Amino acid sequence: MKQGPNLHQLQRAFADNFAAQCGYCTPGMLMAAKALLDRNPSPSRVDVIEAISGNICRCTGYEPIINAILAAAGGRASA
Ligand code: FES
Numbered sequence: 001m002k003q004g005p006n007l008h009q010l011q012r013a014f015a016d017n018f019a020a021q022c023g024y025c026t027p028g029m030l031m032a033a034k035a036l037l038d039r040n041p042s043p044s045r046v047d048v049i050e051a052i053s054g055n056i057c058r059c060t061g062y063e064p065i066i067n068a069i070l071a072a073a074g075g076r077a078s079a
Contacts, residue, residue, distance in 0.1 A: 001030060010034060010072045017068035021059035028055040033069045043073055 001008035010033050013019070020026045029052055036043055036051035043051070048069045049062075057065060 001034070008034075010037070010069070013068040013072035014065070017064050017071060019060060019064040019068035025055050025057040025059075029057065029065055033072070036069070037073055041073060043069070045070065 001011055007015070010030055014026065014030065019029070032052045032055055033048075036047065040047060045066060048066050052062070052065060052069070
C-alpha cells in the first residue's frame with residue numbers, strides 16, 4: 001500500500017485502532033478492506049464483517065479490525 005510517514009488511510013487506521021498484534025493476518029485484512037472500500041466507500045458494519053470473513057485473526061478478536069476499517073471509511077483517525 002504505502003510505506004514511511006505517509007501511510008495509506010487503512011494502514012494508519014489499523015495502527016491507530018490497535019488492529020494488528022502479531023501481524024500475521026494483517027496483509028490479508030488490509031487487502032480485503034481496500035477491495036471493500038474501493039467498491040463501497042461507505043460500508044456498514046455488516047459489510048465490513050462480510051468483507052473480512054475469509055481471513056482468520058487469532059489475536060485481535062476482530063473488533064479492532066472492524067473499527068479500523070470503519071474509521072478509515074469515515075476518514076477518522078480512530079473509531
Ligand atoms: S494480528 Fe495476529 S493473527 Fe491477526
